[in-house]
Amino acid sequence: MPPRDSIAARNDEDLLESHSARNGPRGTLARGLAMLRNVWRRLTSMRTALILLFLLALASLPGALLPQWATNRAKTAQYILDHPDWGPWLNRLGFFNVFSAPWFAAVYLLLFISLVGCLTPRSWELLRQIRTGPPATAPRNLSRLPHHATVTTTGDATAAGQQVADRLRHTGVGGWRTATRTEPDGAVVVAAEKGYLRDVGNLIFHFSLVGLLLSVAVGGMFGYEGTVLVTEGDGFCASSPIAYDDFRPGPLVNPTTMTPFCVDVDAFHAAYTPQGQATTFRADIRFQAGADLGTDTWQRRTLEVNDPLRFSGDRLYLLGHGYTPTFRISYPDGQVRDYAQPFAPEDSMFTSQGAIKVTDPPGYSQADLRKNQLAIVGIFAPTAVVRGGIMSSGFPSLLSPGVAVDVYRGDLGMASGIPQSVFAIDTAQVANGSLVKKAHANLSPGQSVTLDDGTKITFTGAKQFVSLQTSYDPAQDWALISVIFLIAGLMASLLIKRRRVWYRIRAQSTSTGPTGGLEIEVGGLARTDQAGYGREFASLVALASSKQASPAGDRPATAVKGA
Amino acid sequence: MTMADVESITVVWQLASRISDLTFEGALAGYVTALACHAVEFASRRGTSTANATVGAPADSVAAGGAVALLTREGDDPAGGADDTDDRSAAARPGWGERFGRAAVLVAGIGFTMNVLSLITRGMAAHRAPWGNMYEIVSLICAVAAGAWLVAVNRTKVRRIGLFVMFPIAVLSFVGGTVLYTPAGGLVPALQSYWLVIHVLAVAISSGMLMLSGVASAMYIVRTRHDRRRGSGADPRSVLDRLPAPDILDKVAYRTAIVAFPLFTFAVVAGALWAEAAWGRYWGWDPKETTALVTWILYAGYLHARATSGWRGRPAAWISILGFASIMFNLFVVNMVVSGLHSYAGLN
Numbered sequence: 055m056p057p058r059d060s061i062a063a064r065n066d067e068d069l070l071e072s073h074s075a076r077n078g079p080r081g082t083l084a085r086g087l088a089m090l091r092n093v094w095r096r097l098t099s100m101r102t103a104l105i106l107l108f109l110l111a112l113a114s115l116p117g118a119l120l121p122q123w124a125t126n127r128a129k130t131a132q133y134i135l136d137h138p139d140w141g142p143w144l145n146r147l148g149f150f151n152v153f154s155a156p157w158f159a160a161v162y163l164l165l166f167i168s169l170v171g172c173l174t175p176r177s178w179e180l181l182r183q184i185r186t187g188p189p190a191t192a193p194r195n196l197s198r199l200p201h202h203a204t205v206t207t208t209g210d211a212t213a214a215g216q217q218v219a220d221r222l223r224h225t226g227v228g229g230w231r232t233a234t235r236t237e238p239d240g241a242v243v244v245a246a247e248k249g250y251l252r253d254v255g256n257l258i259f260h261f262s263l264v265g266l267l268l269s270v271a272v273g274g275m276f277g278y279e280g281t282v283l284v285t286e287g288d289g290f291c292a293s294s295p296i297a298y299d300d301f302r303p304g305p306l307v308n309p310t311t312m313t314p315f316c317v318d319v320d321a322f323h324a325a326y327t328p329q330g331q332a333t334t335f336r337a338d339i340r341f342q343a344g345a346d347l348g349t350d351t352w353q354r355r356t357l358e359v360n361d362p363l364r365f366s367g368d369r370l371y372l373l374g375h376g377y378t379p380t381f382r383i384s385y386p387d388g389q390v391r392d393y394a395q396p397f398a399p400e401d402s403m404f405t406s407q408g409a410i411k412v413t414d415p416p417g418y419s420q421a422d423l424r425k426n427q428l429a430i431v432g433i434f435a436p437t438a439v440v441r442g443g444i445m446s447s448g449f450p451s452l453l454s455p456g457v458a459v460d461v462y463r464g465d466l467g468m469a470s471g472i473p474q475s476v477f478a479i480d481t482a483q484v485a486n487g488s489l490v491k492k493a494h495a496n497l498s499p500g501q502s503v504t505l506d507d508g509t510k511i512t513f514t515g516a517k518q519f520v521s522l523q524t525s526y527d528p529a530q531d532w533a534l535i536s537v538i539f540l541i542a543g544l545m546a547s548l549l550i551k552r553r554r555v556w557y558r559i560r561a562q563s564t565s566t567g568p569t570g571g572l573e574i575e576v577g578g579l580a581r582t583d584q585a586g587y588g589r590e591f592a593s594l595v596a597l598a599s600s601k602q603a604s605p606a607g608d609r610p611a612t613a614v615k616g617a
Numbered sequence: 618m619t620m621a622d623v624e625s626i627t628v629v630w631q632l633a634s635r636i637s638d639l640t641f642e643g644a645l646a647g648y649v650t651a652l653a654c655h656a657v658e659f660a661s662r663r664g665t666s667t668a669n670a671t672v673g674a675p676a677d678s679v680a681a682g683g684a685v686a687l688l689t690r691e692g693d694d695p696a697g698g699a700d701d702t703d704d705r706s707a708a709a710r711p712g713w714g715e716r717f718g719r720a721a722v723l724v725a726g727i728g729f730t731m732n733v734l735s736l737i738t739r740g741m742a743a744h745r746a747p748w749g750n751m752y753e754i755v756s757l758i759c760a761v762a763a764g765a766w767l768v769a770v771n772r773t774k775v776r777r778i779g780l781f782v783m784f785p786i787a788v789l790s791f792v793g794g795t796v797l798y799t800p801a802g803g804l805v806p807a808l809q810s811y812w813l814v815i816h817v818l819a820v821a822i823s824s825g826m827l828m829l830s831g832v833a834s835a836m837y838i839v840r841t842r843h844d845r846r847r848g849s850g851a852d853p854r855s856v857l858d859r860l861p862a863p864d865i866l867d868k869v870a871y872r873t874a875i876v877a878f879p880l881f882t883f884a885v886v887a888g889a890l891w892a893e894a895a896w897g898r899y900w901g902w903d904p905k906e907t908t909a910l911v912t913w914i915l916y917a918g919y920l921h922a923r924a925t926s927g928w929r930g931r932p933a934a935w936i937s938i939l940g941f942a943s944i945m946f947n948l949f950v951v952n953m954v955v956s957g958l959h960s961y962a963g964l965n
Contacts, residue, residue: 100925104918111914118907118955125902153902270900279897327803335806360810360895371897525897533899537886544882548875548920 097164098171106165113161117152120144124151166267173260180253188247190233192556196577199556201591203576205599211559214572214598215242218557221597222246230555237558244557249581255546262540269533277527278303278312283396285378285519289318289340292524299476312526313368315343318352322375322518330403330450335359337372337520357520367526374399374521377406379434379457384510387417396519397434398477403447406434408477411466415509427466429479429489430511432459438498445496455516458496461505464489552581555594574598634742634801640735641756645794647728648763648787654721655779659859661714718776725783726767732760732790742801746814749804751952754821755793758948759786761825765873769829775861775869778836785828812891819884824944826877827916831941833870834934837863841931867930870937871923878916885909904955908947915940 096102121129130150134141148155196202207214215234222230222244230246237243280298282290293314295301303309320338327333340352343365357363363370380394397408412428435447438456445458465488467480474480483489493511495503502512555578562571576595580587736756740747748757766782769775804813843857860866888909889899900906919936922928 100921101927104921104925104928107914107918107921111911111918114907114911114914117902118904118911118951122902331803332805333803334809359806360812360891362894362897369897371895373897523897527898530893530899534890537889541879541882541886545879548879 094171097168099168100172103165103168103172106161106168109161110165113152113158116149120149120152122150122152124153162267166264169260170264173257176253177257180250180257184231184250184254187231187233188245188554190235190243190245192243192245192558193577196556196558196575199577199579201576201578201580201587203591203595205574205576205595206562207572207574207599208570209572211240211242211561211572212236214559214574215244215557218244218559218574218598219246222555222594225594225597240561242557242559244559245554246556247552247554247581249550249552251546252550252552253547255543255550258539258543259547260543262536262543265536266533266540269529269536272529273304273527273533275304275306276529277525278307279523279525281373281521281523283376283519283521284317284319285394285396286319286321286517289316290522291316298524313343313366314347315341315365315368315370316347317341317370317522319520319522322520324375324451324518326450332450335372335375337375339363341365341370357522362525367528369525371523371525372520373523376519376521377404377434377436377452377455377516378519379408379410379455379516380514381410381430382512382514383412383415383428384512385415385417386508389416391416392514393430394517395476401447402450404436404450405445405447407432408434409479411468411476411479413466413468424465424469426463427468428509429462429466430459431462431479432457434516436516438496440496452516452518454498456496456498457513459494459513460491461493461495461503461511462489463492463505463507551587553587553590554579554581555591557598559598630742630744630801633738637735637738637742637801640731640738641790641794644728644732644735644756644759645787645790647724647731648759648783648790651721651725651728652780652783652787654717654724655783658714658718658721659777659780659856661712661717718779721779721783722767722770722776725763725779729760729763729767732756732763736760739801743803745804746818748817748821749808749813750797750799752793752797752799754817754948755789755797757818757821758825758828759790759793761822762786762789762828765826765829769869769873773861773865773869775833775865777859777861778832778866781836782829782832785832807895810891810895812887812894816884816887816891819880819887823877823881823884824948826873827881827941827944830870830873830877831938833866833873834937834941836860837866837870837934838931838938840866841934863930867934870934874916874919874937878920881916882913885913904951905947908943908951912940912943912947915943 121133123130134145134150137144144150148157152158193199197204219232219234222232230248231250232244232246235243235245278295278301280292280295280301282292282298282300284290290297291314292298292312294312295303295309318340320340323334323336323338324332325334335358337357338354339357340354341363342349342352346352355363357370357372359372362372376396376399378394378396380392382390382392384390393410393412395408395410397406399406408431410428410430414423415426415428418426433445434455434457435445436451436455437447437449437453438445438458439448440456440458445456462479462484465483466474467483467488468474472480479489484491492505493503495501497503497513499513499515502510504510555576558575558577560573560575562569562573576591576598578587578591578594736747736753739753739756743749747753762782763786766779766786770779839857840860841863843855843860844863847855847858888906892901892903892906893899915936919933919940922933922936
């Protein structure tokens with residue numbers, strides 16, 4: 055078993071012992087300090103870091119296995135309903151919000167404290183090593199090292215040592231750091247080490263991890279996401295969170311400093327295979343920001359999936375699409391109004407579900423208004439197929455659109471202030487009789503249904519809508535930089551080998567005096583991975599045995615006595 | 618372009634698709650045959666004595682003569698417990714285990730070539746990078762694992778774990794060719810990105826390599842447990858003695874992992890960059906992302922454990938096995954059972 059690199063292996067146990075031996079009990083303060091120091095050493099030890107690492111993996115698992123509030127609200131709520139025994143408990147313990155749960159934060163904060171606590175002293179140590187090079191001492195018995203050889207040659211020990219050191223410094227990428235010393239018995243020792251970049255890479259890797267964590271934290275604090283559905287021909291201006299259907303800000307977002315911009319969606323194009331699989335999505339938009347705002351200057355652009363619009367820190371994405379059925383309602387008082395509302399796609403063929411809510415039908419007094427609100431609720435299909443009385447869509451594009459709708463009249467219950475889904479009515483209002491179903495109809499474009507009071511509802515067709523998202527993350531470039539350093543550091547720390555080699559050069563002598571011969575002992579130690587050191591060591595031995603004057607490859611007669 | 622041109626191009630595409638399917642079947646056959654040969658090698662007592670390297674043309678006729686006799690012998694004793702007389706004659710020429718072992722590597726090489734051919738023709742048939750659905754990804758992982766195995770077997774004396782390496786490859790390519798099979802076709806817009814080429818390729822290559830690493834670690838566990846038991850007086854003639862030495866297995870696991878881990882890291886990063894372009898954020902705790910993080914943590918833990926006293930050896934090997942288990946979990950369970958944004962399985 056070769057001795058391990060004390061740095062890479064973090065043999066903290068030895069460290070702990072040597073320090074605690076010095077800490078004699080000298081009063082409560084000293085004891086308290088010693089205890090703190092012990093806790094700190096425990097925390098920054100490799101073992102603790104490993105355990106924290108596995109705790110982090112374990113703590114992440116529920117985030118992958120259970121539905122999460124942050125990624126899927128509907129599914130999470132359903133899960134809790136489906137599991138009344140443990141669902142609410144898991145919810146209380148943060149299992150549906152793992153990545154913002156305090157216990158998750160505790161694990162990664164402890165891990166990163168441990169990391170920094172371990173890395174800082176190691177950085178100083180590495181800096182010192184790089185500055186000073188290897189210590190000019192050699193193990194007393196080189197033949198005990200995993201790699202060793204003895205060669206004999208002729209010449210002067212000091213000159214030979216100088217030559218070995220020179221050659222080492224110019225060998226391989228980056229070369230070796232060397233130190234030379236003459237031992238009391240006259241033997242010349244050349245100590246050499248290479249592969250410092252391995253530890254530099256190791257430190258860069260770990261510090262990049264800290265940088266990445268900080269970037270993620272800053273992004274989470276100051277970043278925001280907003281989504282909005284925009285039907286063809288419409289647009290929206292994002293200057294405040296109100297412009298969005300759904301706005302998810304970080305806790306430190308200042309809504310007054312959001313970048314204002316306006317977007318008009320001119321058209322949306324989708325193409326499908328005969329099986330109904332999408333082949334392309336494309337939205338033609340017009341866009342203005344900065345000085346153009348309020349003027350009539352627009353930039354035309356095509357927005358595609360995987361190809362967002364990037365401007366001054368914000369990004370605008372095309373996330374999805376669907377259909378907005380349009381209706382025309384002729385009221386009993388003779389007024390005619392047009393309505394359009396995006397319906398939510400339910401399957402890959404765009405069978406969509408939704409509701410058009412008319413909160414202010416014309417021709418009623420304020421008192422009667424709440425009794426005569428209208429809702430058109432049901433299914434829209436771009437290619438309507440009715441099977442067994444149920445309408446669904448047979449193809450995702452607008453071939454033969456149809457709707458299957460229920461028409462309700464009464465109080466929609468919007469005045470209560472409880473937010474409602476835009477895709478559905480409040481069924482409680484139906485249950486308590488405030489909202490009454492007046493008609494059911496399957497309609498093709500142009501067809502209509504007339505209610506008992508003469509209200510005529512005509513299905514006029516459908517437009518497409520796009521789901522747009524604005525994202526802002528001020529630290530995302532820092533995350534990218536961190537991660538580039540992380541990979542570079544990781545590769546250096548795994549692929550660069552740290553090696554040591556010692557040469558002990560002794561003038562041979564007999565009882566009658568020096569013979570003029572030199573005995574060179576070579577010992578090699580792979581401080582990290584043994585792989586491939588055998589062959590490299592052979593060349594290191596050869597480097598010692600070849601004579602100064604002779605060109606490379608022409609070796610003098612030397613005896614190599616290997617291990 | 619005339620109608621005739623269009624037709625001839627379509628014919629070429631269909632031909633490529635057909636060739637792809639056939640070569641995939643060939644690859645599967647190759648892997649299964651290699652598996653069988655390794656099984657014979659593993660069960661055979663002869664040739665276990667270290668590398669009877671006396672190979673030569675003159676021995677061929679003798680070997681051919683001996684083949685019949687030996688095959689009947691093995692048929693008589695399927696448990697592989699051939700008696701001592703076999704061992705004595707083994708010294709003269711490569712034993713049956715040795716021969717089957719070499720044949721296994723050769724057949725695995727053929728399977729690997731067919732697998733690569735299958736991927737290339739698939740790419741031609743679908744005119745895109747051939748890793749756009751589960752079938753193609755599994756096929757790619759198998760090719761990488763087989764390739765990594767061929768490299769490892771040529772560099773180190775690990776051929777005797779061939780049975781255990783070929784087993785997951787054969788199972789995976791069987792599942793790929795049956796349950797997961799999808800005809801060559803286009804991609805949904807969400808996958809039409811150059812990031813697909815980069816991200817999925819990096820994931821598949823690192824997964825394939827880590828499969829080899831995981832098998833080597835599992836064999837390390839088996840071998841060290843066996844060594845312990847033997848120390849306490851178990852049967853010294855167990856087949857498990859034929860596994861490579863623990864340090865060789867550890868080396869194979871580690872060297873594969875240190876190449877695959879940075880690549881896996883890059884794959885996760887490339888995925889994050891793609892997510893930034895497609896979903897508006899580079900990390901959103903999607904089940905796939907979370908499981909990838911768990912995998913990453915496990916392999917980071919493995920590399921650290923290997924350098925920590927008290928964690929070297931078996932604990933580290935267990936972590937490596939867990940790491941590979943989480944890769945397979947992410948590939949199959951997260952794609953098919955857990956609902957998330959990565960629903961590209963193409964199975965519904």
